[in-house]
Amino acid sequence: MADDKEAAEALIAELQKNIKDAFAVFDHESNNSVDVREIGTIIRSLGCCPSEGELHELLAEVEEEEPTGYIQLDKFLPMMTRVLLERKYRPQPEDVILRAFEVLDQTKKGYLTQEELTKYLTEEGEPFTQEEMEEMLSAAVDPEKNIIFYKDFAAMMTIDDT
Structure with a gap:
């Protein structure tokens, strides 16, 4: 004890x-x-x-x-x-985040453009502020191709706290 x-x-x-x-x-x-x-x-x-x-x-x-x-x-x-x-406000698991991105990627190309993601996140649901968008895009956008490979980004967004 x-x-x-x-x-x-x-x-x-x-x-x-x-x-x-x-x-x-x-x-x-x-x-x-x-x-x-x-x-x-x-x-x-x-x-x-x-x-x-x-x-x-x-x-x-x-x-x-x-x-x-x-x-x-x-x-x-x-x-x-x-x-x-109490383990409150835990982040969503990677598979849930990935499915959300897949819903947004209607043509199943495996990525979203900055414009697409910005539109979804500033016009739908609980909108991101300009500052939040800039911070997220700086981490999410592939600098060479200027797109968001959401499978990689979903993995980066989750934390392993097992």
Whole structure:
């Protein structure tokens, strides 16, 4: 029983170290606070993929009663530890992402153009912002052919956390 408790404590300590490290990247003033606009990036860097609505719910949980535009580490840390322990907002498996790209590739050519992908992701569903599109395209587009080979991109988008 003691081994289980030690293992759980070690897991929590490791998760909290990862959270603090990710938070510190955006804590430019070294005052244990980050701009509220960076929280989504921090959460995603920790392997979670909440929707914009879910992200707003998380922000509501950690914001001060009178929003300051900054999130404090002492509020963020317990919330994010709980999210990671509960394995919430896990990314979709590679096969699901691949099937989604295949639906968009109606001619089954194995790739999408930048224009096609931009159209789908900015005009359908929960639209990407211009900044999100640029960031994704910088990682997704094959620089030589100027297209997105979605099988490779789907593999890159997933994380192995078995």
